[in-house]
Amino acid sequence: MADSQPIALGPVDFSTHVLSLASSAMVSLGRMPAPDGEPHPLDLEMAKHLIDVLGMLETKTKGNLDEAETKLLSSLIYDLRVGFVDAQQAKAGKPKTEPK
Numbered sequence: 001m002a003d004s005q006p007i008a009l010g011p012v013d014f015s016t017h018v019l020s021l022a023s024s025a026m027v028s029l030g031r032m033p034a035p036d037g038e039p040h041p042l043d044l045e046m047a048k049h050l051i052d053v054l055g056m057l058e059t060k061t062k063g064n065l066d067e068a069e070t071k072l073l074s075s076l077i078y079d080l081r082v083g084f085v086d087a088q089q090a091k092a093g094k095p096k097t098e099p100k
Contacts, residue, residue, distance in 0.1 A: 014061075014069050018054060022076040025050035029080070029087045044087060051080045 010016075026032045027040045028047035034040040054077050065073070 014065065015072055018057065018069075018073055018076060021050050021054055022080060025054075025080050026083070029083045031083055042087060042091065044084070044091070047080070047084055047087065051077065051084060054080065 023032065025047050027034050028043040028050065030040065030042045054073065058073050058077060061069075061073075
């Protein structure tokens with residue numbers, strides 16, 4: 001690590017932050033690999049916590065986001081909630097929910 005360069009992370013904006021939280025929730029739901037590329041064990045408690053954080057952000061920022069941010073946040077929350085239910089059902093041995 002003596003010659004390692006610091007990683008430039010770039011600017012942080014609202015969309016980047018919620019995408020980061022959503023990605024972490026997806027890893028916890030087993031829907032994507034962890035940043036190191038390794039599979040991550042299913043962690044429904046962490047996934048629920050992260051989904052709840054996104055829901056809290058949606059409530060607390062209502063009326064303060066632009067249209068794109070509002071759509072992104074609501075879409076992420078919806079997808080993660082469906083994924084959470086699917087993961088719960090899979091863990092219990094039930095079939096996946098089908099979108100209507």
